[in-house]
Amino acid sequence: MIIIKVMGGLGNQMQQYALYEKFKSIGKDAKLDISWFEDSSMQEKVFARRSLELRQFKDLQFNTCSTEEKEALLGKSGILGKLERKLIPSRNKHFYESDIYHPEIFNMSDAYLEGHWACEKYYHDIMPLLQEKIQFPESANSQNITVKKQMKAENSVSIHIRRGDYLDPENEAMFGGICTNSYYKAAEEYIKSRVPDAHFYLFSDDSVYLRENYPGDEYTIVDWNKGEDSFYDMELMSCCRHNICANSTFSFWGARLNRTPDKIVIRPAKHKNSQEIEPQLLHELWDNWVMIDGDGRIV
Known part of the structure; x- marks a missing residue:
């Protein structure tokens, strides 16, 4: 067994x-x-x-x-x-x-x-098989219902920015400083060069940070799923056509559950600071994922 x-x-x-x-x-x-x-x-x-x-x-x-x-x-x-x-x-x-x-x-x-x-x-x-088995219960929040329809009707892209617990001393040494501004900027530019009229949906545990750093009509901030309903953010990520992940398994699964056949999925080249970047191995183990490092370079 x-x-x-x-x-x-x-x-x-x-x-x-x-x-x-x-x-x-x-x-x-x-x-x-x-x-x-x-x-x-x-x-x-x-x-x-x-x-x-x-x-x-x-x-x-x-x-x-x-x-x-x-x-x-x-x-x-x-x-x-x-x-x-x-x-x-x-x-x-x-x-x-x-x-x-x-x-x-x-x-x-x-x-x-x-x-x-x-x-x-x-x-x-x-x-x-996993996409079939892992099903979210229907959300009672009308905002989730509305935004899901919008995501499916446009060139939607999720962006996950995890701050909160990653800024705590207990976690920062291991997970902090990986998803830099350069990483997110390069990821957006990669998407924009391939996806016309991309609209970005932002998910984070720090909505104040999002409002201060992502103004403009090309961004929609998703900040209403709280507590036990937080996992609906993962469902909304999966409803986007393309995904930009944090070094977080939460957004990895938002991307994995995305059923768009020609989806672009971007993740940081490192998950933890203890990890060495080995481009050939990464591409073998994460087939069809785009890897970008903290300096904004495609690996």
């Missing part, structure tokens, strides 16, 4: 779910472990408390593991369990993500997988 640990925010949860569907598509027995959201001690270790937001999607089905199934792969907790794993390492099937892409996991039959699995190559080939 393959068990995939679910943790983190919505975008990460969707990647863990996507990997689960990938394993199922190749005939593997796979389940999700959702205990991270039920363990208060784990929640205390993260800066922002999370809930299992996968449940917000309409009729999304997935199988979860039992405690016994988890222990069969990891062994029991406590001193005796740790001693057993130390003396007999082969009994511990715990696999930690440590690289950008781990193709070897698809050869495993029994493993407990822990990671975020952001790489597009993991599930690019089953994206049509």
Whole structure:
């Protein structure tokens, strides 16, 4: 059995779910472990408390593991369990993500997988299946209904600018300074050179910043989805014809769920500051995505 640990925010949860569907598509027995959201001690270790937001999607089905199934792969907790794993390492099937892409996991039959699995190559080939399964419930907000119609009727482009928690000291060293003004300017210019009459829809956790920096009729600021309704921003991103992402799995999924056949999807060349930019590898693992670095250069 393959068990995939679910943790983190919505975008990460969707990647863990996507990997689960990938394993199922190749005939593997796979389940999700959702205990991270039920363990208060784990929640205390993260800066922002999370809930299992996968449940917000309409009729999304997935199988979860039992405690016994988890222990069969990891062994029991406590001193005796740790001693057993130390003396007999082969009994511990715990696999930690440590690289950008781990193709070897698809050869495993029994493993407990822990990671975020952001790489597009993991599930690019089953994206049509994921687009069918991941459905948003109908929004009761008339603004969402109206803007969805507008997006589908014009050359709409989403721009995601994540500030908020990325400016906190806990996150800035890892995620800050990647999506620079030069990145966004180059991304807009790339779109404008290929898409006539592009209209940009801006999404951010800092609407004041958007109003100060993006004046003009070519921009529409989407700032009304709050709290539990925030995930409708992802749906609206997916309704645009083209997407400019932040270094955020939230906007990655807005782009992934976009069904426009000839869509242009732009992302920063780095997701984290610890990542080295390897152009050839990036293009292999993120097929058809446009990569732009912090200096505004296409990679």
